[in-house]
Amino acid sequence: MEAGGSRCVLESIDLDVASGEFVAIEGPSGSGKSTLLNVIAAIEPVDRGQVQVADVELSSIGEPASTHFRRSHIGIVFQFFNLIPTLTVRENLLLPLHLLKQRDGNRVDELLSKLELPDRADSFPDVLSGGEQQRVGVARAMIHRPSVILADEPTGNLDEKTGEGVMALITDAAREGTTVLMVTHAESAAARADRRLLLRGGRLSG
Amino acid sequence: MLALLAILREWRRHPWQIGLNIVGIAIGVAVVVAVDLANHNAERAYLEATSAINGIATHRISSVAVSTEQNNNDLPVRGIDESLYTLIKVDLGIFNAAPVIRGPVMSADRQLTLLGIDPLSDYRLRGFTLNNDGMETKPFPLFVPASLAKSEDIAVGDVITLVNGAHKRLFTVAGLIEAGAKDVLPGDVVITDIAAAQVFFDLSGRLSYIDLKLDDETRIKTLRETLPPEVQLISTGSRDRARLEMTRAFRINLSALALLALTIGLFLIYNTVSFQVVRRRPLFGLMRSIGVTRGQLFVYLLGEAAVLAVIGIAVGLLLGIALSDFLYAMVTGTIDNLYFHLAGGSARVEPFTLLKSAALGFGATLLAAAVPGFEARNTPPRALTVRSYQEVAASHSKIWAGVALLSILIATLLIVLSDRSLITAFVALFLIIIGSAALAPIGVRGLARLLTPLAAATGSVILLMAVRNLVGHLSRTGIATAALAVAVAATLGVGLMIDSFRTSVDTWLNSYLRADIYISGARDSSASLSKSTIDTLAAMDGVLAMSLGRRFVLEDSIHGPLNLFALNTTRNGFEGFVIKSAQGNDLWQRFSNSGEVMVSEAFANRFNLSPGDSFAIDSHNGRQELTIAAVYFDYSTDRGVMSLSPATFQRLFNAPVNYSAAALYLEDGDAAVTNTLKEIEQTINTDGALYVRSNRTLRDTSLEIFDQTFKVTGILRLLAIVVAVTGIISALMALMLERAREFATLRATGFTRMQLFVQMLMETGLTGLAAGLLAIPMGLALCLLLIHVINLRSFGWSMQTIIDPAMVMGSVLLSLTAALVAGLYPALRLARSSIAGGLRNE
Numbered sequence A: 001m002e003a004g005g006s007r008c009v010l011e012s013i014d015l016d017v018a019s020g021e022f023v024a025i026e027g028p029s030g031s032g033k034s035t036l037l038n039v040i041a042a043i044e045p046v047d048r049g050q051v052q053v054a055d056v057e058l059s060s061i062g063e064p065a066s067t068h069f070r071r072s073h074i075g076i077v078f079q080f081f082n083l084i085p086t087l088t089v090r091e092n093l094l095l096p097l098h099l100l101k102q103r104d105g106n107r108v109d110e111l112l113s114k115l116e117l118p119d120r121a122d123s124f125p126d127v128l129s130g131g132e133q134q135r136v137g138v139a140r141a142m143i144h145r146p147s148v149i150l151a152d153e154p155t156g157n158l159d160e161k162t163g164e165g166v167m168a169l170i171t172d173a174a175r176e177g178t179t180v181l182m183v184t185h186a187e188s189a190a191a192r193a194d195r196r197l198l199l200r201g202g203r204l205s206g
Numbered sequence B: 001m002l003a004l005l006a007i008l009r010e011w012r013r014h015p016w017q018i019g020l021n022i023v024g025i026a027i028g029v030a031v032v033v034a035v036d037l038a039n040h041n042a043e044r045a046y047l048e049a050t051s052a053i054n055g056i057a058t059h060r061i062s063s064v065a066v067s068t069e070q071n072n073n074d075l076p077v078r079g080i081d082e083s084l085y086t087l088i089k090v091d092l093g094i095f096n097a098a099p100v101i102r103g104p105v106m107s108a109d110r111q112l113t114l115l116g117i118d119p120l121s122d123y124r125l126r127g128f129t130l131n132n133d134g135m136e137t138k139p140f141p142l143f144v145p146a147s148l149a150k151s152e153d154i155a156v157g158d159v160i161t162l163v164n165g166a167h168k169r170l171f172t173v174a175g176l177i178e179a180g181a182k183d184v185l186p187g188d189v190v191i192t193d194i195a196a197a198q199v200f201f202d203l204s205g206r207l208s209y210i211d212l213k214l215d216d217e218t219r220i221k222t223l224r225e226t227l228p229p230e231v232q233l234i235s236t237g238s239r240d241r242a243r244l245e246m247t248r249a250f251r252i253n254l255s256a257l258a259l260l261a262l263t264i265g266l267f268l269i270y271n272t273v274s275f276q277v278v279r280r281r282p283l284f285g286l287m288r289s290i291g292v293t294r295g296q297l298f299v300y301l302l303g304e305a306a307v308l309a310v311i312g313i314a315v316g317l318l319l320g321i322a323l324s325d326f327l328y329a330m331v332t333g334t335i336d337n338l339y340f341h342l343a344g345g346s347a348r349v350e351p352f353t354l355l356k357s358a359a360l361g362f363g364a365t366l367l368a369a370a371v372p373g374f375e376a377r378n379t380p381p382r383a384l385t386v387r388s389y390q391e392v393a394a395s396h397s398k399i400w401a402g403v404a405l406l407s408i409l410i411a412t413l414l415i416v417l418s419d420r421s422l423i424t425a426f427v428a429l430f431l432i433i434i435g436s437a438a439l440a441p442i443g444v445r446g447l448a449r450l451l452t453p454l455a456a457a458t459g460s461v462i463l464l465m466a467v468r469n470l471v472g473h474l475s476r477t478g479i480a481t482a483a484l485a486v487a488v489a490a491t492l493g494v495g496l497m498i499d500s501f502r503t504s505v506d507t508w509l510n511s512y513l514r515a516d517i518y519i520s521g522a523r524d525s526s527a528s529l530s531k532s533t534i535d536t537l538a539a540m541d542g543v544l545a546m547s548l549g550r551r552f553v554l555e556d557s558i559h560g561p562l563n564l565f566a567l568n569t570t571r572n573g574f575e576g577f578v579i580k581s582a583q584g585n586d587l588w589q590r591f592s593n594s595g596e597v598m599v600s601e602a603f604a605n606r607f608n609l610s611p612g613d614s615f616a617i618d619s620h621n622g623r624q625e626l627t628i629a630a631v632y633f634d635y636s637t638d639r640g641v642m643s644l645s646p647a648t649f650q651r652l653f654n655a656p657v658n659y660s661a662a663a664l665y666l667e668d669g670d671a672a673v674t675n676t677l678k679e680i681e682q683t684i685n686t687d688g689a690l691y692v693r694s695n696r697t698l699r700d701t702s703l704e705i706f707d708q709t710f711k712v713t714g715i716l717r718l719l720a721i722v723v724a725v726t727g728i729i730s731a732l733m734a735l736m737l738e739r740a741r742e743f744a745t746l747r748a749t750g751f752t753r754m755q756l757f758v759q760m761l762m763e764t765g766l767t768g769l770a771a772g773l774l775a776i777p778m779g780l781a782l783c784l785l786l787i788h789v790i791n792l793r794s795f796g797w798s799m800q801t802i803i804d805p806a807m808v809m810g811s812v813l814l815s816l817t818a819a820l821v822a823g824l825y826p827a828l829r830l831a832r833s834s835i836a837g838g839l840r841n842e
Helices: A033-040 A064-075 A087-099 A107-116 A130-142 A160-175 B002-013 B014-054 B083-091 B146-151 B194-200 B217-226 B236-247 B246-277 B281-289 B292-336 B351-377 B389-394 B397-417 B422-438 B441-456 B461-472 B474-512 B531-539 B588-592 B601-607 B646-653 B670-684 B695-738 B740-749 B753-795 B805-832 B835-840
Strands: A022-026 A045-049 A072-077 A148-152 A179-183 A193-198 A203-205 B059-065 B097-107 B108-117 B129-131 B143-144 B157-164 B167-178 B187-195 B210-213 B231-235 B517-520 B543-556 B560-568 B578-582 B597-600 B613-617 B624-633 B642-644 B663-666 B691-696
Touching: A022 A160, A033 A148, A033 A179, A033 B642, A033 B835, A064 A072, A064 B597, A064 B740, A072 A130, A072 B143, A087 A107, A087 B461, A087 B740, A107 B753, A130 B187, A130 B217, A130 B753, A148 A160, A160 A179, A193 B146, A203 B097, B014 B246, B014 B292, B014 B351, B014 B695, B097 B194, B108 B157, B108 B217, B143 B146, B146 B167, B157 B663, B167 B187, B167 B753, B187 B194, B217 B231, B231 B236, B246 B422, B246 B474, B246 B695, B281 B292, B292 B351, B292 B740, B397 B422, B397 B441, B422 B441, B422 B474, B422 B753, B441 B461, B441 B474, B441 B753, B461 B474, B461 B531, B461 B753, B474 B578, B474 B753, B474 B805, B517 B695, B531 B663, B543 B753, B560 B646, B588 B597, B588 B624, B597 B601, B601 B624, B624 B642, B624 B646, B642 B646, B663 B670, B670 B691, B670 B695, B691 B695, B695 B740, B695 B753, B695 B805, B740 B835, B753 B805
Parallel strands: A022 A179, A022 A193, A072 A148, A148 A179, B108 B187, B143 B167, B560 B642, B597 B624
Antiparallel strands: A193 A203, B059 B210, B059 B231, B097 B108, B097 B157, B097 B210, B129 B167, B143 B187, B157 B167, B517 B663, B517 B691, B543 B560, B543 B663, B578 B624, B597 B642, B613 B624
C-alpha cells in the first residue's frame, strides 16, 4: 500500500492485523503514523495497493460508503479528545449510536459507570478535566462496538497517571475482542500492546 | 513592527475573510457616496439651472398670485402688465432689468421650458449668447442648447412644434445657445423672442416677470413702494433656496437610509474585528507574554483595521460613483414627480462628497475596531488564551440589557422633548436600532433556551447541536445576527410604513377622486382650459355635474411659496374631502359663501394651524386674514395646500379663476366612461392638447408615482440586506475555520457530508430565524416611529397604521432565506473539506 499523494508518506506497507489484536505503532514525528490510521479509517485514500478492514475493501471506496464504513466499523480516539463542545457527556457518547440509529441507553449508563463519570453525564466537555475528557473520548470510540479502534496518541496530552487510566480502558476494549491500532510515543502505553511496530520513513518494520 | 507584521500576515492566510470585510466596508461607503452624490447633484442641478436662468439677477418682479415657476403665464392672474417694464426702466432708471415670458412646452414627448427674452436688455443679466450664424429671422425663432440639438438631432433651420395646452405653434430653429463662462443653461431650456412668446402663450401686453439686478437698498425700498399691490418684488436667491428646501425632508430620508447601510457595515466590521481578536487569542496572548504592551496591541489592531478601511473605502468610492448615476436618475425622477421639474443627466463626482464619505467610512471602521481592540487591550495575557473567557465576555447580558435600555430611554426622551426636529427624530431612530441590536445576544440566548427542549425531544443530535451552537458561538455570530436583524427590521419597518402609507393614499384617492373623468390643460395641470372647452364639456350628453379647479403657487412675502387650490365644485364633490378636524357645522356653506378656507394636514402642520385659526396671505388687496374652516387629509403634496372657493379667490385677487382642470360626473357613472372618453377625444380634444383620464387611470397613475417614489428605498434596503448577508458569510467562514477540528471529528465519527451540510445550514437557519424574530419587535418599533414621528415631521402627513401579518411573517422568511443563502457556500465548503486536514489542526 502507498499513500500520501504527491509526497509519498507511506511506502510498501504490508500490515496484517488479526481480529481482537492490539497493535502499537511507534515512530518518529512525520513518519506517517497518523496517515496510516487515516487510511485504515477510510479518511485518506491510498494511491496504490489494497486496504481491507473488517472485510471491507477500502482502496476503491468512495463517499458515502467510506462514511458508513467508519460509522459502523471504526472508533477513533484523538490526542486532543475532540469531544463535541455543544453536546453533554451523555450526548457525546450517544452520537455514534444515533448515527447508527440505535438507542441503547443502557450501554451509555454502563460505560459511564465504567468510566466512573456517572455524575458527569449531563456536563459539557469544557468543565471536565483532560483525563475525564479522554475517558469520554475512549468511551465514545467504543460505545457502538466497532470492529476496530484507532487511537492516535491517546495519552499524548495527559500526565502519566491519567494516561494509565485511559490505557486501561483501551486495553479492556482489546480484551473484549475489539481490534486496536494505537499510535504512540509513550513506552508505557506501547508496552500494553500485543505487538509493537515501528514506522520510519514511511516503511513499517516489526 | 514585527508584531504588527505577524498580525497582518494572518490576513494572507485567509484572503476570503479580508475580501468579505472589504465588501462590507465598500458597500456601506458606496451607498453613502451614491446617495450623497445623488442628493448633491440634484441640488446642484437645480441651483445651476436657476442660476443660469436668473443670471446675475438679484430680484424679480412678478404677480402676487402667480408662481414664478413653470406655470406662471397661464395662472388665474396672467402675469404682470408690461407697462411695469417701462415704469422701471424709464421712470425709475433701472437699466439692469429684463422682461421674461416663461412657460412649459411639450415638443413631441419631451418637456421643455420656453423662455421669451428681449436680447437687447437680457445680455446685461444672463451669461449665455444666442448665435444665429446669420440665419434669416423668422416670426417664431427658437434657440436650442447645443446639448439638446445634439441629443435630439436638431439642426439650424429645422421646424419644431411646441405645444402648451391649447397653444400650439411651429418654431424655426434659428441657432444654438452658447453657454456663458460660468453658467450652463439646462439642456431643456429653449429660448425665443419675447414677442413670439407673448403670442404663443396668448399673453399680449403681459409679462411672466421682470428680472432685475439691484444693489442699492434705497432703490429697492423705492421700487417696493412704487409697485402696485398685485405685484411683488422678491429676492431670487431666497426664493430659489425656499424651493430647494421643499425637497429637504425627502433628501434627509434618503441619507438616513444610506447611513443605515453604513451602520450595518459598521456592525460587520465590529463583528469581524471581534472575531479576529477571539480567533487570534493565542497569538495575542503570546505577544503579550513576550512583552508587547497593551497599548501596542491596541494600536496594532487599529492599524490593521485602518489598512482594511483604506482598501474598503477605495473600492466603496468607485462602487458609489458607479451607483450614483442610477440613484441620481431615481432622485431627480422623484423630485420631478413630487416637487418641480428637474432636468436629468448624469451625476457629477464631487470631491467633497468623496472625502466626506471616506472620512465617515474610516471613522466608522476605526470606531468599530476600537471596541474589541479595547477589550483585547484590557484582557490579561492568560485570558487571551482561554476560549471560554471570550464566551463569558460575549454573554454579559446585563451590560447589553443596560445599553439597550439606555439607548431606548434616550431615544424616547429625544422624541418627546424635540417637537419638530427631523434630525433629532433620526438620531432617536438610530438609537433604537442600536438599542435593539444590543438585545440580540439576549434574544438569541432566549430563543436557544426555548428551542433546546424541543430539539432534545426530537432526538436529533444534529438539531440539538445546531440549537446549542446558537449560544455556543455567540461571540462569533452575535453581531452578525444583530446586523441581519437590523437590516431585516429596517426592511420590515420601512415596508410596513410604505404599506400603511399606500393604503392611506389609496383610501384617500377613493374618497377624493369622486368624478368619473378628469381633464386638464396639460400633463402638469398648468395650462388653462378655454371657456369654450369648459362650456362644451358641461353641455355633453350624460354629464350630470362638473367641478373645476386650479392649483397655483402664491409667492407669499412672509411664508414663502404656498400651494393654493381654487375649487368650484358641487356638494357631492366637496364631500370627497376627508376631513381630519373641523369647527362648526355646514362646512360646504362656509367654504362656498363665507370666505372660509380649508387647509390640508401638511399645511396645518407646517404652520401649526387648527380649525378656527386665522392665516394671513398676500393678495392683490394687501394682506388678507383667512379663517380656517377645516383641516383635511391630502397626500398630493408635502408642502400642504390651501383650498378656497372661486368667490374667495375673486375677493383676494380681483379676478375670476382661470381653471386648468375639470372633473366630470356622469349620469351613468363608470358604465359611461369609455364612451364619454371617446366622445371627448373625437369632438373636443382633436389636437391632443388636453389631458383626459378616467378615474381609474388617474388613480392608477397616482399610485404608480407613489410606488416609483419608494423604489429608491427598496434598493437601499436591499443593499443593507446584502451588507448583512456579507456579515453572516464572513462570520460563518471564520467560524468554519475555527471549528475545523470539530467538524472533522464529526466526519470521522460517521457524519456524512450531507449531514454536515445540513447541520451547518441548520445553524445558519437558526441564526436567520433568531434575527428574523428579533426583527419583528424592532421593525414594528421602526414602523411606528417612521409613521408617527419621522413622516409627520418630514412631510406633515399622518396615516393609518397597517400591520400586515403576511409582511411580518415575510420578514422572518427573508431573514431565514438571507441566512441560508449566506450559509450555502460555507456549508458546501465545509462538506467538501478534508477530514484529515481538519484533524491535523490538532
